[in-house]
Amino acid sequence: MLWETVRLAFRAIIRNKLRSFLTVLGVVIGVASVIAMVTVGQGSSAQVSANVASLGTNVLILRPGKQTMGPGPRDNATPFTLRDADALSTLSAAAAVAPTANTSATVVAGSANRATQVTGTTAGYLAATNWPLVTGRNFSEAEERAAAPVCIIAETVRKSLFGATDPVGQPMRVKSVSCTVIGLLAPKGTGSFGQDQDDLVLMPIRTVQKRLEGNDDVERITVALRKSVTAERGIRDIAALMRDRRRIGIGQEDDFSVTNMAEVASMLTSINSVLTGLLSSVAAVSLLVGGIGIMNIMLVSVTERTREIGIRLAVGATSAQVLTQFLVEAVVLSILGGTIGIALGLGLAFAAAQFMAIPFAPQAGVIALAFCFSAVIGVVFGFFPARRAARLDPIDALRHQ
């Protein structure tokens, strides 16, 4: 009998396609936006987690200049030197230390070229950033000391310069310096600020300083702490050492900053979850509005169909049957709207994931919840109009024009 009523509801819905469409539009939009928001939010959370993993959990970054937020310009404090890095690596808290000097350069291999970032560093960089090689090898000590013309390239550079050929052992030019590719980094993907982390060439730091930049500057030093060491202790030890080395008097501010990547990571995670929560609640409100829309149109539809209800009562429908019919119609409609909304929302989320280069992360739980919720909307907002229909007096209803 319920199945029969569901079939009747489908008939009634198909009989008036435009009205049905307008009725469910709100639910379609509401469910679609909830699904899209949550799915995109989950995708970007997954992305943030991946970034957090790639940042390394126990990593500190030293930069010259006072502490500022974000990547803005810094005051021109004295750059670090390689001796600073050597001194840091004697700290018992440090597991790996990697000084870096960055420049941008055009790199050329055969007829292909690419403008990319060149980072001069030491063999410790791969350990400090927890970044494995796919093939080839790390810099040797001899190469570092001799400022040898060797490079380790990342995935984007490999793709655009070498295509299908194995890059290891191939010659490559960085600005005017001819060098040899000795290793390939594992792909890392998009970074926290949307940058391509794989658009990178690593060279020994002295090679960059002497042959590309013509100075001895170290722009930042990455320190990976030992597992047993807390970030607070690491920061304290490093700051004490650097204040000493940079001869900062008591009462003077640091002229360098130490950033705890774990903090950056947790900040990114919380920004992301706040944004996702905010957008999802906006979407949830639109779902509620969609439910009220259903009620509104169902009420209009009860008035419009008064005569029909009268006919049904005259041929022997009980008021419970009329109530069930209208309620089932509302539920079928809102489930239909919910299903369309889920499909639409997943489509939008997929497109957004492509566009934002984040993982597409559909959540079975959220989809099931949206489905159930749309059914509940049908029951809740369909009940009032249905009860109104069921309470109609058959004679009045039949006389209604």
Next chain:
Amino acid sequence: MTAPPLIDLSAVTRSYGKGEAEVRALDGVNLAIAKGEFVAIMGPSGSGKSTAMNIIGCLDRPSSGTYRFKGAELQALGNDQRALIRRNYLGFIFQGFNLLPRTTALENVELPLIYKGLPPEARLPLARAALEKVGLSGREAHDPAQLSGGQQQRVAIARALAGNPSVILADEPTGNLDSHRSHEIMQLLQTLNRDEGITIVMVTHEEDIAAYASRLIVFTDGRITRDETTGGRT
């Protein structure tokens, strides 16, 4: 000991409004209709014909007096029990046809059977048979909008017939039809009365329509002022 009349109204009144504004639509009506009768009700507009039909049809209740159907007193019955009586014993035909729009003839006829709880395989043959009885085989899939007035009224008769009623109540069934169609409808009702033994109570304004019935009742100001047996036109 004879069987009780099928329909038995005694001292039935029905008033609308209160106090000064009270209107007595029915004012002490006594009426007994036996199984198998074909009754025509006439009378001026506002004389209470439709009110009487609504009470007989279990769509309305008397303000006072008693209504017995098949010997059973109905006063105490609730709305749902009245719905069951309509479903099981009564069929309605209206002046304005009252078919569901955008719904095929067959689906319209199925309607009372759906509420009886018959599954499709049981109700489809009954609905088809009812349409055949009213001469509309082949029009099952037509919408009311695709049918003439006479055909729409036939669909309504088929719908009333589908539930296998004891009584068909027809309030001005030919009011919206031209004379030719009206006589066709009346011949159909007369056949149903004679061949199937269905009791028919019909309101009409036209003498020649009333002439199909075997009994004529005239209402004036909420009372029955004439009640006579007629031949029943052939």
